[in-house]
Amino acid sequence: VVVSSFCPATSTSGDETRNQLLTREKMMRVGGQLVLTREEEMANQRLRALKEAEMREALRTGSILPSMHFFQAKSLIEKSKVFNILKKMPKGAALHVHDFSITSPDWLVKNATYRPHCYFCFTRRGTLQFRFAHPAPPTPKPAECPQWVLLEKFRKGLHNVSDFDNSLLRNFTLMTENPHVTYADQDAIWAKFKTIFFVLRGLVSYAPVFRDYLSQGLEEFYQDNVLYLEIRASLYPVYELNGTVYSQEWLVRTYEEVAHNFAKAHPGFIGIKLIFSDNRTKNESLIKKSIQTAMGLRVKFPGIVAGFDLSIRGSGHLRGPRSQGQSQDFTARLKPGISQRLQNLEGTPVDRNLLDAVILNSTRIGHGFALSKHPAVLAEAWKKDIPIEVCPISNQVLKLVSDLRNHPAAVMMAAGYPMVISSDDPSAFGARGLSYDFYEAFMGIGGMSADLRTLKQLAINSIRYSTLSETMKKSAMETWEERWQKFVAGLARGPK
Amino acid sequence: VVVSSFCPATSTSGDETRNQLLTREKMMRVGGQLVLTREEEMANQRLRALKEAEMREALRTGSILPSMHFFQAKSLIEKSKVFNILKKMPKGAALHVHDFSITSPDWLVKNATYRPHCYFCFTRRGTLQFRFAHPAPPTPKPAECPQWVLLEKFRKGLHNVSDFDNSLLRNFTLMTENPHVTYADQDAIWAKFKTIFFVLRGLVSYAPVFRDYLSQGLEEFYQDNVLYLEIRASLYPVYELNGTVYSQEWLVRTYEEVAHNFAKAHPGFIGIKLIFSDNRTKNESLIKKSIQTAMGLRVKFPGIVAGFDLSIRGSGHLRGPRSQGQSQDFTARLKPGISQRLQNLEGTPVDRNLLDAVILNSTRIGHGFALSKHPAVLAEAWKKDIPIEVCPISNQVLKLVSDLRNHPAAVMMAAGYPMVISSDDPSAFGARGLSYDFYEAFMGIGGMSADLRTLKQLAINSIRYSTLSETMKKSAMETWEERWQKFVAGLARGPK
Ligand SMILES: [Zn+2]
Numbered sequence: 005v006v007v008s009s010f011c012p013a014t015s016t017s018g019d020e021t022r023n024q025l026l027t028r029e030k031m032m033r034v035g036g037q038l039v040l041t042r043e044e045e046m047a048n049q050r051l052r053a054l055k056e057a058e059m060r061e062a063l064r065t066g067s068i069l070p071s072m073h074f075f076q077a078k079s080l081i082e083k084s085k086v087f088n089i090l091k092k093m094p095k096g097a098a099l100h101v102h103d104f105s106i107t108s109p110d111w112l113v114k115n116a117t118y119r120p121h122c123y124f125c126f127t128r129r130g131t132l133q134f135r136f137a138h139p140a141p142p143t144p145k146p147a148e149c150p151q152w153v154l155l156e157k158f159r160k161g162l163h164n165v166s167d168f169d170n171s172l173l174r175n176f177t178l179m180t181e182n183p184h185v186t187y188a189d190q191d192a193i194w195a196k197f198k199t200i201f202f203v204l205r206g207l208v209s210y211a212p213v214f215r216d217y218l219s220q221g222l223e224e225f226y227q228d229n230v231l232y233l234e235i236r237a238s239l240y241p242v243y244e245l246n247g248t249v250y251s252q253e254w255l256v257r258t259y260e261e262v263a264h265n266f267a268k269a270h271p272g273f274i275g276i277k278l279i280f281s282d283n284r285t286k287n288e289s290l291i292k293k294s295i296q297t298a299m300g301l302r303v304k305f306p307g308i309v310a311g312f313d314l315s316i317r318g319s320g321h322l323r324g325p326r327s328q329g330q331s332q333d334f335t336a337r338l339k340p341g342i343s344q345r346l347q348n349l350e351g352t353p354v355d356r357n358l359l360d361a362v363i364l365n366s367t368r369i370g371h372g373f374a375l376s377k378h379p380a381v382l383a384e385a386w387k388k389d390i391p392i393e394v395c396p397i398s399n400q401v402l403k404l405v406s407d408l409r410n411h412p413a414a415v416m417m418a419a420g421y422p423m424v425i426s427s428d429d430p431s432a433f434g435a436r437g438l439s440y441d442f443y444e445a446f447m448g449i450g451g452m453s454a455d456l457r458t459l460k461q462l463a464i465n466s467i468r469y470s471t472l473s474e475t476m477k478k479s480a481m482e483t484w485e486e487r488w489q490k491f492v493a494g495l496a497r498g499p500k
Numbered sequence: 501v502v503v504s505s506f507c508p509a510t511s512t513s514g515d516e517t518r519n520q521l522l523t524r525e526k527m528m529r530v531g532g533q534l535v536l537t538r539e540e541e542m543a544n545q546r547l548r549a550l551k552e553a554e555m556r557e558a559l560r561t562g563s564i565l566p567s568m569h570f571f572q573a574k575s576l577i578e579k580s581k582v583f584n585i586l587k588k589m590p591k592g593a594a595l596h597v598h599d600f601s602i603t604s605p606d607w608l609v610k611n612a613t614y615r616p617h618c619y620f621c622f623t624r625r626g627t628l629q630f631r632f633a634h635p636a637p638p639t640p641k642p643a644e645c646p647q648w649v650l651l652e653k654f655r656k657g658l659h660n661v662s663d664f665d666n667s668l669l670r671n672f673t674l675m676t677e678n679p680h681v682t683y684a685d686q687d688a689i690w691a692k693f694k695t696i697f698f699v700l701r702g703l704v705s706y707a708p709v710f711r712d713y714l715s716q717g718l719e720e721f722y723q724d725n726v727l728y729l730e731i732r733a734s735l736y737p738v739y740e741l742n743g744t745v746y747s748q749e750w751l752v753r754t755y756e757e758v759a760h761n762f763a764k765a766h767p768g769f770i771g772i773k774l775i776f777s778d779n780r781t782k783n784e785s786l787i788k789k790s791i792q793t794a795m796g797l798r799v800k801f802p803g804i805v806a807g808f809d810l811s812i813r814g815s816g817h818l819r820g821p822r823s824q825g826q827s828q829d830f831t832a833r834l835k836p837g838i839s840q841r842l843q844n845l846e847g848t849p850v851d852r853n854l855l856d857a858v859i860l861n862s863t864r865i866g867h868g869f870a871l872s873k874h875p876a877v878l879a880e881a882w883k884k885d886i887p888i889e890v891c892p893i894s895n896q897v898l899k900l901v902s903d904l905r906n907h908p909a910a911v912m913m914a915a916g917y918p919m920v921i922s923s924d925d926p927s928a929f930g931a932r933g934l935s936y937d938f939y940e941a942f943m944g945i946g947g948m949s950a951d952l953r954t955l956k957q958l959a960i961n962s963i964r965y966s967t968l969s970e971t972m973k974k975s976a977m978e979t980w981e982e983r984w985q986k987f988v989a990g991l992a993r994g995p996k
């Protein structure tokens with residue numbers, strides 16, 4: 005209610021200041037500098053209207069999805085009109101995903117475990133393990149696995165196969181109905197998280213499954229309108245039925261082959277690159293060797309081996325619970341001298357990882373969850389144009405933040421810090437491709453201000469901050485732009 | 501492990517950059533500019549050692565207290581050595597507390613409800629109400645309260661009085677063993693929060709209780725080494741046994757008297773000021789009247805009426821759930837023209853409250869939870885030296901943030917944004933004074949970097965950003981400094 009007795013001069017000046025500040029903030033945000041075409045403006049209007057309606061409804065019902073745990077929000081997100089637009093949106097690239105988490109666990113159950121010669125057992129600690137072999141796996145059985153059971157035969161003896169298949173599924177994902185009860189703390193969820201990879205290994209490391217798993221993962225990202233991936237690859241040994249074990253070179257070559265074949269069959273697909281990520285290295289003295297391996301592979305396969313993931317430094321498993329600082333890793337550029345320079349960083353505390361990332365001119369910073377708490381490091385990283393890889397669902401599921409509106413990237417997105425959105429381990433979190441993470445970023449982290457500009461910038465960033473060559477970036481950008489225009493035209497035109 | 505083959509030049513340069521960045525960050529933080537005396541340095545060393553030991557232990561056991569809900573962390577906090585130091589620390593002033601939440605609920609049960617002529621009833625909706633009266637409260641009874649029961653008589657008929665008293669206690673506080681279950685969402689906790697004030701009103705608005713409640717509240721803050729308070733006062737009508745109802749002027753005078761008497765009996769106590777906070781104003785057109793009331797009181801009682809709390813604007817109850825932006829209010833300077841200028845702000849969306857606070861040159865911003873997401877407004881507020889009032893436990897209990905290491909003030913503390921720590925409604929949250937909130941700020945929001953400098957600056961800020969006159973600030977600072985030196989000497993000297 006504006007009362008008539010006020011002084012107009014004061015009011016105008018107040019309004020001016022307000023508008024100046026609001027305009028300044030609009031320009032600062034991620035995407036704030038983009039000038040939209042007429043059609044993009046129309047599409048943006050429609051998107052904003054849908055977003056606002058959804059937020060109003062959320063406030064009315066109290067179901068603010070980004071503030072809920074993803075496991076509980078997932079089915080609600082799937083009903084969202086905004087989410088369905090995000091699914092159709094060409095999102096560019098997924099720059100932070102891990103090798104054994106790109107493909108839906110459903111596929112593993114329904115495809116991989118139904119193949120012939122699949123054996124399973126329970127270790128003494130009760131953990132499920134798989135092994136493909138023909139003839140049957142070696143006797144004497146390894147101590148870890150007292151009894152191998154042929155899955156095909158076992159299924160034949162079951163009354164209810166789908167119950168059994170569902171129980172298998174629960175071994176491949178963190179998904180659970182009541183995550184707050186199932187995972188009381190970070191230790192509990194990390195224990196389960198590690199177990200999942202242990203369970204998956206025997207399945208995914210079987211050469212024929214390995215190829216198809218990768219191909220299926222690319223398919224899921226492609227269907228989610230992601231055209232390029234940088235996969236953090238551990239290069240764990242892959243085996244054949246007869247026990248043959250392949251070298252890391254074989255693995256890199258196979259990644260290259262599968263991606264090549266996939267691209268041939270999928271128009272617009274740009275490809276993949278690998279970021280060598282040796283999670284096994286627990287002993288610090290092995291790091292030099294690991295980096296040398298990466299350098300060797302880079303020389304042999306310059307088209308696909310792009311970087312080295314430094315999440316392994318320090319305690320040997322930065323991908324672990326507790327300290328918030330621990331959740332960052334970074335991708336180093338593999339170039340001469342990097343090995344020595346990395347060695348120099350040994351022995352520094354884990355929480356200085358961010359500093360190291362900046363000093364080493366890393367390509368990108370994984371998560372960067374604590375970066376906003378380090379204003380000087382942040383300023384330096386910004387000057388060097390080092391983006392963060394924001395993985396909202398991962399950070400929530402692994403208990404770094406519960407309400408995603410409080411994610412530290414919210415502050416950085418508002419300030420315009422360079423960033424990309426990725427999904428880390430979508431299969432473990434019950435997600436798929438990038439759309440779920442884009443939804444959380446758009447509705448939660450971005451708040452009311454995020455709009456089509458934000459989304460466009462995030463997609464552009466994913467190509468800009470990739471390890472593609474400049475020529476490849478240009479070509480990737482053209483492919484993306486063509487799709488973007490189609491998407492925008494469809495969105496501007498209206499209903500679905 | 502530093503390998504011998506590295507190039508020393510590179511290493512030095514890396515170390516230099518690292519040290520430069522670390523030093524820069526150290527200087528930027530809240531308190532980073534303070535130069536400590538030799539004795540303060542010694543005290544700081546001891547404090548840091550205790551803090552580090554406590555954090556190491558927390559990482560070992562997984563019980564990171566600032567990441568736990570306060571209701572569950574409280575008893576563990578009380579065992580902390582750091583907490584016991586913070587209790588002894590002269591904390592300066594409490595600048596953001598509400599009138600009906602400064603005194604322990606225990607006192608209400610054990611003192612107020614044991615006074616003669618105390619009646620209670622349950623409303624039709626099952627809510628407890630109190631009323632002191634002699635003779636018995638009026639008949640016909642008000643529709644809200646079908647039957648008044650004399651508490652004294654009722655207690656005489658009970659087998660187990662302490663069970664009953666505990667059930668009373670649960671009506672005065674949000675405390676519960678399993679807060680995540682009891683309060684599923686913000687609506688649930690706000691419903692209970694509002695009910696608490698409804699229950700308290702009949703007790704605390706009884707003139708003799710009112711005086712003692714205030715005095716007891718000051719006592720609790722004084723024992724917690726807080727020497728000055730700015731109380732957000734609603735000035736609800738206060739009544740006598742015979743039904744007499746006092747004016748707002750009587751209330752202000754009584755606040756002044758009680759504080760005056762308290763100061764006489766408590767050496768070093770500086771006093772209180774009131775920030776008029778008319779939470780009842782649901783109708784926007786009443787705001788002008790409310791501001792005029794505040795201005796009138798300010799003219800009559802310039803020594804105690806200091807400001808006007810604008811949390812009531814917009815929807816009429818900014819102190820409400822859901823939108824994160826809603827949690828901010830601000831204290832306006834009461835000076836000529838403020839009424840008109842406030843009127844001009846009517847009709848702007850609630851989430852622009854922050855902008856208004858800055859444009860109006862507010863004294864302080866309450867909470868400022870969303871400020872870090874508004875970089876341009878933040879810069880403007882910083883330029884104008886407008887501090888935020890950080891109330892960690894309040895924000896956690898009212899479900900704005902769960903892990904306090906993620907509190908937005910963490911970023912602002914690292915960047916050196918001016919702030920004070922306060923406790924909002926300590927009695928409702930199961931806290932007392934300021935020490936619990938200081939603990940959360942020191943161990944959670946401040947992270948590993950917060951040390952004695954941080955604490956000293958926060959205490960200094962609480963005087964600097966108060967509404968005291970410059971002369972009074974100087975004198976308050978002297979009182980505080982004297983106590984600070986004693987505290988530092990004790991801490992430097994060692995064990996307890
Ligand atoms: Zn990752």
Ligand SMILES: [Zn+2]
Nearest residue numbers: 596598866924
């Ligand atoms: Zn408050």
